[in-house]
Amino acid sequence: MSARTLFSPYRRLFAVPGALPFSLAGWVGRLPAPMLGLGAVLLVEQETGSYGVAGAVSGSLALSYGVAGPQWARAMDRRGQSAVLPWAMAAFLLTGAGFVATVVAGGPRWSWFVLAAAAGASSPNIGSLVRARWSAVLDSAGRQTAYAFEAVADELVFVVGPPLVTLLATLIAPSVGFLTGVVLGGIGGLWLAFLRDTAPPAHPVGGSRVRWWAVLTPTLLVVVVTYLAVGTVFGGLDVVVVAFAESEGAPALSGAVLAVFAVGSLLAGLVYGLAPLPGTLAARFVGTAVAFGLAAQLLWGVGSLPVLVGCGFLAGLTIAPVLVSGTSLVESRVVPGVLTESLAWTISGLTLGVTVGSALAGAAVDAWGAEAAFAVPAGAAAAAALLAVVGARAVRPGPAVGGVDHLRVERPIGG
Template identity: 40%
Template sequence: MLAPYRDVLSRPNAWKFSLAGVLARLPISMVGIGIVLLVSDQRLYGSYALAGQVSAVYVIAQAVAAPQIARLVDRYGQARIMRPAIALSMTALAALAVAGARLAPPVLLMVLAAVVGLTMGSIGSLVRTRWNAVVRTPKELHTAYSLESVFDEVVFVIGPVLATILATSFHPTVGIAVAITAAVVGGYLFLAQRASEPLPTGRAVDPEHRGSLLRSPALLVIIVVFVCMGTIFGATDVSTVAFAEEVHRKDLAGVILACFAFGSGIGGLLYGARHWRSPLWARFAIGNVALAAGVSLFFFSSSLLTLAGTMAVVGLVIAPTLVNGNALVQEIVPGPRLTEGLTWIGTALGVGVATGSAIAGPLIDAHGSHAGFLVSTGAGVLATLVTVTSMAALRRRRAARANVAAVLDAVEPSDGVEPVGPVGPSGSADVVGPTGPADAVEPADAVEPVLGAADLPDASPDAAPGDARP
């Protein structure tokens, strides 16, 4: 089962940037909870209302700015944009921790939280973009993205628990300090690896690829679905804590939530180890249906043991569904703007988490923990409805992806021809035969990058002969 993962990690520099990326994105699961723990601490402000407001400012600011930072990254390069961004965001986060510890005016906390969010960026999107420049085939890309989804689960298991332990055992600022350290060390280790960094597109962008990515109906569908999925996670987190408190075992809340993430991690490993031939859009739809059906069972859980078991099973479909969503984005967005596209759905997930917590909280206060689980159920149903009713948009690039896969499979090493050089958004691979460069391959015939399916003409069943839609 682990052989596919060993193969992709053996690609030049792959394991180095992947592991550095894990450390660099640890703060994404620590900053939000760290802010809440800081502001709500009884020794400081002691206000959950203010904590929620400051955290919301951070989340909203990141949602607004992250896609724009990603666009700059695609255009000018990861290191050139993210080095100063990391420095600025972590400086602002340190200032926020100091201001909170000194009981600064709440408005200052909100301003600093906004600066943190506006400059945070999305390391996860950068890591996935690098994989596109390293791997050779869609099969390997599928495995690489599954691996990153497992790492995401590891981050979201460790981060909140670590932040909580540090804040409660020492001081609320300690958890934030560890997050800053992880971001700086991991981020700069990641950005120092220039050999695997995709080439920037520069100022010159194909006119076809200009404008907002949100003009794509398919991308909008995935964004909405990811908001719904995030809402499931946010509402489930709050509801689980409330349920544990109701049965007087609040200390087990983290363990129960870890079962959810553990199931997702196992599901991601199993999913990525296999090459699937069924259509990607169909797997994405099936995953959403399964997730909606699974989370609806949370409402019927009468004990923590039942809830933990249910979460572990339902978690199996989370990572595969997220992997499929990321893969669909690869087909939809132009290659030179891949980081921006991946950041949009990552941001959507974060917005959903905040939304789920905000909606479930008051319902739990009024009606108990199981009212919060109803929010998870409703979000799952909405995600399914959006996916099922929008399948036509998701299917548009299916034939284009098949064409790309066929070309790449035709130049695998087993056939005596292998693509060398970066296969990514910045350009096509050079095709080298057994005796040297294949001069007969003209630039127009060069192999399209794995994530360049959006650049191909639309070959959906609805397209008329000769009809090529951008």
């Protein structure tokens, strides 16, 4: 089979008019995802000397991002992406710059948390907006490929972002790394806002109560809770890898080490989008979560940077599959008019987990040292596998055709 034939599903994706611009804009708009959390850790640790404080500030940014993301998504489902995004990006640029200025100027420490939270709350989840655009123009088979591609795009962000923010912070100043992420996010978000032709249609509704409860299906809740544990792994790694690299005398390599996890995930995502996979979407989700939980146990054996690189690559191979399978499962069960919000909740689960992981890992590094603190991401990965297995009954599908679940509109929680 030629490479041209092998990658033909991806070529068909970008034959869709306007697909390349909105996917590229979405990729640029997602660069803050790895840059701001790590950038906040580097900036605050430089000012305070404490990974505990740095992790807590970074966690507050991720927490507010996770809480606010679905609210932005709901507004865009109702009013349209192009109507809401410019306002969000303006607020994001102002609050991000304000956070850096306050930290560098030595402002009150409580204000660091407030402004970090404001910056997180001002940033819509760009990945869910791009996935909503794909869903509007593709059938179910095309959406699996598109979601796999977007998982690859997510991982490419994590390949580029951590080394970039680390180099800027190390070679110039920690504030430059964080600010670069803010500016790139603003550019990508505004670019996406002006691509009106490919935006999904708005779905105005008369009552917010119906929409709120319509989103909370059993499938969504299982995926979000599992992703909470997955996000804890990500947040823990951001802090522990930085601390471990510093303890090994190579702080500038921390971003490159984090990028290795993303490289493994990127390769796995490419394969996942091309392979004809057996089983239902629910079975794939549980299976990939278990694989993720098992692979991350390699972190218990980390004792040097070369070992961490090897473990990171192997563990990274399991990241994209669990993210793609969960997103696909939620999309297959969504009710009309709440797609963007439903997808935003899945990523909010991840970012809320990042909050927990950053705080726990920062405290663990201060208390136990960097090497022992790998217990935080390893334990969280095991919890993700357990949660998916426990929730398997709740996401059990109806009959499957060609390995893809029938679209099933679930009864909402409380409905």
